[in-house]
Amino acid sequence: MKTRTLTKLGGILAASALALTACGASNSGGEEAGGGDETKASDKDWSACKPGDDSKDVADISDDKKEVSLGIFNGWDESYATTYLIKNVLEEDGYKVKTDELDAGPMFTGVAKGDIDFFTDGWLPLTHESYIEKYGDDLVDHGCWYDNAKLTIAVNEDSPAKTIEDLKTMGDEYDNTLYGIDAGAGLTKTTKEKAIPEYGLDNLEFKISSTPAMLAQLKKSTDADENVAVTLWRPHWAYDAFPVRDLKDPKNAMGDAERVYSFSGKDAAEEHPYVSQLLQNLVLDDDHLASLENLMFSEDNYNGKDHEKAVAKWLKENPDFVDQWKKGELAK
Template sequence: MKTTTLTKLGGILAASALALTACGASNSGGEPAGGGDETKAGDRDWSDCKPGDGSKDVAGTSDDNKDVSLGIFNGWDESYATIYLLKNVLEDDGYKVKTDELDAGPMFTGVAQGDIDFFTDGWLPLTHANYIEQFGDDLVDHGCWYDNAKLTIAVNEDSPAKTIGDLKDMGDEYNNTLYGIEAGAGLTKTTKEEAIPEYGLDNLDYKISSTPAMLAQLKKSTDADENVAVTLWRPHWAYDAFPVRDLKDPKGAMGDAERIYSFSGKDAADQHPYVSQLLQNLVLDDDHLASLENLMFSEDHYNGKDHEKAVAEWLKDNPDFVDTWKKGELAK
């Protein structure tokens, strides 16, 4: 008798409980873990990756098995964006696509065990390093598709500050306030323990609250043409929805940028060379990713309620994207 999907996922959750406890990996809404400058997980330097490396035309490549399962990280916007892009293309190509939404621990466990075929949201070399240490021997990476995943402090684009350090002397321009997100987020810890002391920003009232509250303040201030400073991260749809820019970080207090990788299990890579090559070809820059996420998640658009329609609309607005993707030319 075949094991049911529900039973499999239950096993994944149980098997990953120890992994979650041991790794302690936490990532609020897809923001990087933050801090540190390590580049290696396992025996590999994961910072040494250029999006689109290994790209080639998928013409002439095909999968005998057109049933495929794709994993989505719960609450991570870029995970939904990339998976629903892939789902749209594969279904147009005649595939039957199943999606599962899981947290990071169960996802790495499920893919390593072969219960889920592919996922697109492995953040390296920092955020998911412990999972690579544990499961890396059972995974196949299909390249990085984004190379600018980082923690930031952002301001409205027409405000005077250029660097994080400018906020020390220009605090009055920003109501002496820095708006943050959840207390337990890696972004909050890095801002509090690294950026504020490194740049001497004790003059600012660092308001730690929630991501929705920070975004609401960002919208309120930019709509009113008022200066505002917030903690933020890339990738995020706020960069498309609001007129904001990052402050330069010459001291590197917010940490280095990470890469986001696609992974599969070994059997999935063997059974699905077409899907594997599509993921190898995938490249999304900040403009494309922010505009797609904005359409999918902001209150002014689909507000996270209809990913299929949002992706279809985005592809209609970007009519050459899929053809360029399939030809392996997104990196050019």
């Protein structure tokens, strides 16, 4: 996993017990992030958006201006995946697409000021809350495209544990070890301070190392058909690359799932109704997203070195995706 793990997962740590309301999407392909003139973006509850809300066919929508800039969050795999999906489709439609890779702060600033047109990786209601408080009233919300961004503890598919609590009595089946990632990651902190004490997992050695080391162990164990338990998160390509599944978390120790939203500046939304609606229509479930990221980032595939070829290959393997996307049918 890229360096975004340390930043983003720390934000997800406290994602729990959040009230639910509808997400701010409109039939025009987006609305001001606060949901209109009466609601400030910082006052809006972002936690109940359904991916693909207000989807519709883009056949009768067009942009006069066919030059557009798309922002990518440095090191965030799903940001590259969605951006290069959109880039592929727009270029097929005759657009000239520019991409900019930035950290979260400069990205929100740039889009709010109109220096960048669109980005697809706003994590809400928690991770990017502070940026929404600062810049949200200058942004347009184009809906969420994913609703299962969360921290997990995962095991190999055919192993005996079904819940995190099972590891307390089944530790021997997993060599009494839980493999973690970087010491400074929010995922590590959540596991250490929440999951382990709440489920009484003191019988396990929590082996903290790095994301590559955890993935290497996951590969080694699953290749050898051995039981293994690791800390993981969604979205991640490991769910496609390896036979793994999440343990149920009845105490919600790992926190609630977040939504991932697309945003633009106000001028970009007005100038690009076609792109806005295309983003409104976008829906990626866990299977689609994991398989796309696996092609793009795993060592067995493109290893992060040719996003355009990886996306083109994925679209060839999913031949109906673009047609359904443009018709607004991905949410069905």
